[in-house]
Amino acid sequence: MNIIPEDAQFMAQAIRLAERGFNTTSPNPRVGCVIVRDGKVVGEGWHERAGQPHAEVLALQAAGELARGGTAYVSLEPCCHQGKTPPCTQALIHAGVSRVVAAMTDPNPLVAGKGLKMLQEAGIETSLGLMETEAKALNPGFVKRMATGRPWLFSKLAMSLDGRTAMASGESRWITGPEARHDVHRLRARSCAILTGIGTILADDPFLTARYSAHDPNVRQPARIVVDSRFRLPPTAKLLSQPGRTLLLGLEAEAAKAQALREAGAEIHFLPAGLDGRVDLNAAIELLGQLQFNEVMVEAGATLNGELLRDGLVDEYVVYLAPSILGDEGRGLFHLPGLECMADRFELIIKDVRSVGNDIRIALKRA
Numbered sequence: 001m002n003i004i005p006e007d008a009q010f011m012a013q014a015i016r017l018a019e020r021g022f023n024t025t026s027p028n029p030r031v032g033c034v035i036v037r038d039g040k041v042v043g044e045g046w047h048e049r050a051g052q053p054h055a056e057v058l059a060l061q062a063a064g065e066l067a068r069g070g071t072a073y074v075s076l077e078p079c080c081h082q083g084k085t086p087p088c089t090q091a092l093i094h095a096g097v098s099r100v101v102a103a104m105t106d107p108n109p110l111v112a113g114k115g116l117k118m119l120q121e122a123g124i125e126t127s128l129g130l131m132e133t134e135a136k137a138l139n140p141g142f143v144k145r146m147a148t149g150r151p152w153l154f155s156k157l158a159m160s161l162d163g164r165t166a167m168a169s170g171e172s173r174w175i176t177g178p179e180a181r182h183d184v185h186r187l188r189a190r191s192c193a194i195l196t197g198i199g200t201i202l203a204d205d206p207f208l209t210a211r212y213s214a215h216d217p218n219v220r221q222p223a224r225i226v227v228d229s230r231f232r233l234p235p236t237a238k239l240l241s242q243p244g245r246t247l248l249l250g251l252e253a254e255a256a257k258a259q260a261l262r263e264a265g266a267e268i269h270f271l272p273a274g275l276d277g278r279v280d281l282n283a284a285i286e287l288l289g290q291l292q293f294n295e296v297m298v299e300a301g302a303t304l305n306g307e308l309l310r311d312g313l314v315d316e317y318v319v320y321l322a323p324s325i326l327g328d329e330g331r332g333l334f335h336l337p338g339l340e341c342m343a344d345r346f347e348l349i350i351k352d353v354r355s356v357g358n359d360i361r362i363a364l365k366r367a
Helices: 007-021 055-067 088-095 114-121 132-138 140-148 178-190 198-204 211-215 252-263 281-290 302-310
Strands: 032-037 040-046 071-074 099-102 125-128 152-159 193-197 223-227 246-250 267-270 295-298 316-321 348-356 359-366
Touching (some): 007 032, 007 040, 007 099, 007 132, 055 071, 132 140, 140 295, 152 178, 152 302, 178 295, 178 348, 178 359, 193 198, 198 223, 198 302, 223 281, 246 252, 295 302, 316 348
Parallel strands (some): 193 223, 193 295, 223 246, 246 267
Antiparallel strands (some): 032 071, 316 359, 348 359
């Protein structure tokens, strides 16, 4: 990696630009690019939406002839294949840049090192790996989906100080304060989809929309995905009347019940049954990868969260802890029958802890 002192400054700028696409680029990755010549930024850009120009092309357009002989700093290896837009490697070569600094290799098998190799063969100096950790953090879902075929799942949970998500009656509004609820809508807006179970829909009839994005009409709403083995969703459910897609994952044996829901606007997907006679969750997550969902947010009750935890399908948990007590008859976070001794417990690693209003947000990953 041939790095000069100012490289980190400009790469950090490229990564900040990429963050502007947090809520809009799916299923593509979030990418930023900065063009520098003689120590000065002459062009910058970020990928804004799938099907539109990539970050490198926008930065080159902004730089114009000043790009010739300059350095391109890009948070992801430039693409070298024809997709909905032309390859960025050709644009960089045609513009006459002399050097390209990429934070990380593109995990897409269609690229995966080929982009940098093409630039090198054209006589362009390349460097790889500067701020790679920060670049990967921009696209956990895209990186995982390219490597495994599955999306990156994170589960949002809200609980009282004594670990309860609701009163025994089911009443749960509101455990957390307005700042935490606003933060949840921010997480929804960056997600490709929200995954929940039919029990949550029948109990709460939620919208499952990202109200955070109301300030930006261009932000797409996440798809809503309901694990509904027997297609019990009412055709009048609120989520069916909201913008964006609503997907129901059920069993083909229950196909007759699905027709009314299809007519109400639901997208129906039949999946095999697991050992418990309900939708096989591993098959469900495989399907979400095939549908090109990068990041999927789980907002579900104790049953689905327990099954996902037991099957090891959740990559990260975001837990909002409220300074309140709901009592020992309240509902818990996970339904996990069969845990009898400490050796059976599930362990997590704390990644981050911070205050959000009067609540605490804890990010955890699997041990």
